[in-house]
Amino acid sequence: MKKFKTESKKLLDLMINSIYTNREIFLRELISNASDAVDKLYFKSLTDSDVSLAKDELAIHVSFDKDARTVTVSDSGIGMTKDEMDKNLGTIAHSGSLEFKSENVEAQGDDVDIIGQFGVGFYSSFMVAKEVRVVSRAFGSDEAWEWKSDGIEGYTISETTREGHGTDVILTLKDNTDEDDYDAYLSEWGLKNLIKKYSNYVRYPITMECSKTRQKPKPEDAGDDYKPEYEHYTETETINSMVPIWKRSKQDVTQEEYNEFYKSDFHDFSDPARTIKVHAEGAMTYDALMFIPSRAPFDLYSKDYKKGLALYSSNVLIMEKCEELLPDYFNFVRGVVDSQDLQLNISRETLQHNSQLRAIAKKLEKKIKGELANMRDNDREAYEKFFENFGRGLKYGIYMSYGMNKGELADLLLFYSAKEQKMVTLDEYVDAMPEGQDSIFYAAGDSVERLAKMPVVKAVMNKGYDVLLCTQDVDEFCFQAMMGYGKPAAEGEEFSEKQLKNVASGDLGLESEDEKKAAEEAAKESEDLFGAMKEALGEQVTKVSVSTRLTSADDAPACITAEGPLSLEMEKILSQMPDAGDDIKSQRVLEINAKHPIFATLKAAQEAGDAEKVASYAGLLYNQALLVEGMPIEDPVAFAQQIASLMK
Numbered sequence: 001m002k003k004f005k006t007e008s009k010k011l012l013d014l015m016i017n018s019i020y021t022n023r024e025i026f027l028r029e030l031i032s033n034a035s036d037a038v039d040k041l042y043f044k045s046l047t048d049s050d051v052s053l054a055k056d057e058l059a060i061h062v063s064f065d066k067d068a069r070t071v072t073v074s075d076s077g078i079g080m081t082k083d084e085m086d087k088n089l090g091t092i093a094h095s096g097s098l099e100f101k102s103e104n105v106e107a108q109g110d111d112v113d114i115i116g117q118f119g120v121g122f123y124s125s126f127m128v129a130k131e132v133r134v135v136s137r138a139f140g141s142d143e144a145w146e147w148k149s150d151g152i153e154g155y156t157i158s159e160t161t162r163e164g165h166g167t168d169v170i171l172t173l174k175d176n177t178d179e180d181d182y183d184a185y186l187s188e189w190g191l192k193n194l195i196k197k198y199s200n201y202v203r204y205p206i207t208m209e210c211s212k213t214r215q216k217p218k219p220e221d222a223g224d225d226y227k228p229e230y231e232h233y234t235e236t237e238t239i240n241s242m243v244p245i246w247k248r249s250k251q252d253v254t255q256e257e258y259n260e261f262y263k264s265d266f267h268d269f270s271d272p273a274r275t276i277k278v279h280a281e282g283a284m285t286y287d288a289l290m291f292i293p294s295r296a297p298f299d300l301y302s303k304d305y306k307k308g309l310a311l312y313s314s315n316v317l318i319m320e321k322c323e324e325l326l327p328d329y330f331n332f333v334r335g336v337v338d339s340q341d342l343q344l345n346i347s348r349e350t351l352q353h354n355s356q357l358r359a360i361a362k363k364l365e366k367k368i369k370g371e372l373a374n375m376r377d378n379d380r381e382a383y384e385k386f387f388e389n390f391g392r393g394l395k396y397g398i399y400m401s402y403g404m405n406k407g408e409l410a411d412l413l414l415f416y417s418a419k420e421q422k423m424v425t426l427d428e429y430v431d432a433m434p435e436g437q438d439s440i441f442y443a444a445g446d447s448v449e450r451l452a453k454m455p456v457v458k459a460v461m462n463k464g465y466d467v468l469l470c471t472q473d474v475d476e477f478c479f480q481a482m483m484g485y486g487k488p489a490a491e492g493e494e495f496s497e498k499q500l501k502n503v504a505s506g507d508l509g510l511e512s513e514d515e516k517k518a519a520e521e522a523a524k525e526s527e528d529l530f531g532a533m534k535e536a537l538g539e540q541v542t543k544v545s546v547s548t549r550l551t552s553a554d555d556a557p558a559c560i561t562a563e564g565p566l567s568l569e570m571e572k573i574l575s576q577m578p579d580a581g582d583d584i585k586s587q588r589v590l591e592i593n594a595k596h597p598i599f600a601t602l603k604a605a606q607e608a609g610d611a612e613k614v615a616s617y618a619g620l621l622y623n624q625a626l627l628v629e630g631m632p633i634e635d636p637v638a639f640a641q642q643i644a645s646l647m648k
């Protein structure tokens with residue numbers, strides 16, 4: 001027996017226990033080796049006119065024997081001589097494939113796609129096997145050799161026989177323990193799944209004997225009570241689909257085929273809304289195939305949802321979901337990226353250089369953005385559907401980046417326009433702004449219907465300005481992060497932004513000089529009245545004042561607005577959060593419509609010294625305004641009693 005060198009022993013132990021996090025990849029590694037072996041022979045046939053190969057000679061076969069607990073991966077590739085076995089399988093980290101690659105750098109071209117490079121993949125077999133046997137016959141040789149090892153001490157090489165060139169790797173699986181169960185690798189279903197998962201796009205057929213059932217032919221003399229009989233049989237099936245759809249040129253693939261691929265690989269039952277195909281050459285060569293789903297997956301907004309694109313290198317799956325390839329706000333995109341240029345790390349589970357990924361991710365993001373903008377401009381109906389599903393994520397993208405991403409995302413947003421009564425983009429809103437309007441107005445609340453009826457919304461609309469009615473909890477946080485919005489400037493134009501203003505917060509700057517003056521006068525005249533009302537309302541409000549929003553007798557008698565950064569709607573949302581404290585309070589202002597008849601009544605009561613009436617009316621107006629805004633009132637019973645006593 002030849003012993004592994006001490007370094008090799010340590011390395012082997014490290015390999016088996018530390019490099020891979022997922023032991024099922026042993027099959028991927030063995031199939032990749034088989035594919036490399038077939039590739040090498042194919043390459044020989046291209047460069048050596050003495051070698052002629054029939055196409056069906058190039059194949060990989062996987063089988064298992066439940067009783068003997070073996071899994072076998074066979075290939076009809078180039079095989080190994082005794083020396084090669086010794087060198088390649090006896091020395092860990094010696095890669096015959098890398099050697100082959102460097103020797104044939106010039107000649108290879110597109111026809112060869114060698115996967116191996118580190119010289120360690122083979123040893124991953126020992127994660128699942130207690131013994132590994134490799135039977136191999138090199139192409140053009142009459143001898144066959146068997147390499148055998150338990151993965152601990154060393155290995156033996158002895159002469160054997162094999163029909164034809166190629167290699168069989170036979171693993172005898174470890175026995176099951178309480179923690180570890182290896183039986184999944186001893187089933188047709190388990191192996192098929194692994195082949196499909198990791199090696200579906202290996203470019204040679206991977207075959208398996210598959211068990212099937214069929215109905216036996218009906219005997220001619222079968223009577224009326226004949227019941228169909230079934231029999232089991234086996235058939236060789238190709239498990240992998242070989243040519244990856246993303247490597248085929250767009251012209252050669254129908255949308256139907258893309259849809260089928262999407263549905264089967266990403267487990268969706270609806271066709272995707274959009275398909276994005278990218279082929280890039282240059283500093284990095286890669287293919288990408290991405291899909292924008294037409295429905296949101298049920299767990300999109302849950303913590304368990306993982307974004308990412310599948311990452312392939314030379315047709316072999318490296319990562320099922322590579323997060324770095326997608327920004328959070330495009331987390332709904334599904335798809336694959338395949339590149340030979342990626343520098344993989346030794347376990348092939350991660351990459352050595354994330355800068356490569358970042359460069360690809362940047363390009364892909366641009367493509368996705370372009371596709372969405374195209375949908376927005378040319379198929380609004382589809383875009384609205386998309387936005388219903390995924391718009392919230394785009395808004396979060398702006399909010400979470402404190403507005404830094406608004407340049408990428410803001411023009412993709414849609415909001416409901418109170419004037420147009422449909423969804424509009426911010427650009428469309430800005431384009432429709434009448435002369436003199438210098439802010440974008442919005443209102444935030446539960447429903448469009450309710451918002452449209454709010455006095456503050458109506459007041460702004462009465463001035464001829466549109467109001468965006470925002471009903472998602474993230475809307476106002478997104479707007480606050482954005483602060484303003486401006487259409488991208490055309491060449492030579494200066495970029496300017498319009499401020500985003502909540503119609504129920506702060507100073508809207510809408511009143512004319514006359515209105516301002518009238519309000520100031522009314523406030524001055526009624527200083528005592530407002531003081532008394534504020535006292536009656538106590539801590540509930542920071543101020544009672546004359547409204548500059550409600551300025552005609554037809555408007556509501558009063559409304560509540562907020563001073564400072566926290567609006568009423570934000571207060572509502574934040575206080576519903578599970579860990580909300582009691583201190584989330586907006587600074588409420590009760591604004592009184594000085595043109596409304598109730599104001600005259602209040603003034604008269606104040607002048608007549610009827611403090612009780614002033615206090616009770618202040619409470620009524622305040623609670624009424626809260627209800628209109630969709631906010632809870634503190635003491636509904638007292639409010640109802642007050643109204644009842646007025647009705648007596």
Ligand SMILES: Nc1ncnc2c1ncn2[C@@H]1O[C@H](COP(=O)(O)OP(=O)(O)OP(=O)(O)O)[C@@H](O)[C@H]1O
Pocket residue numbers: 029033034037075077078079080088089094095096097098115116117118119120121122123167
């Ligand atoms: N089925 C096979 N047929 C012929 N040669 C093989 C086969 N399997 C392994 N080899 C040889 O053994 C070497 C070591 O294989 P191993 O899987 O450890 O490394 P690798 O494939 O070169 O690199 P990587 O670690 O990146 O997979 C290969 O480079 C190849 O020369």
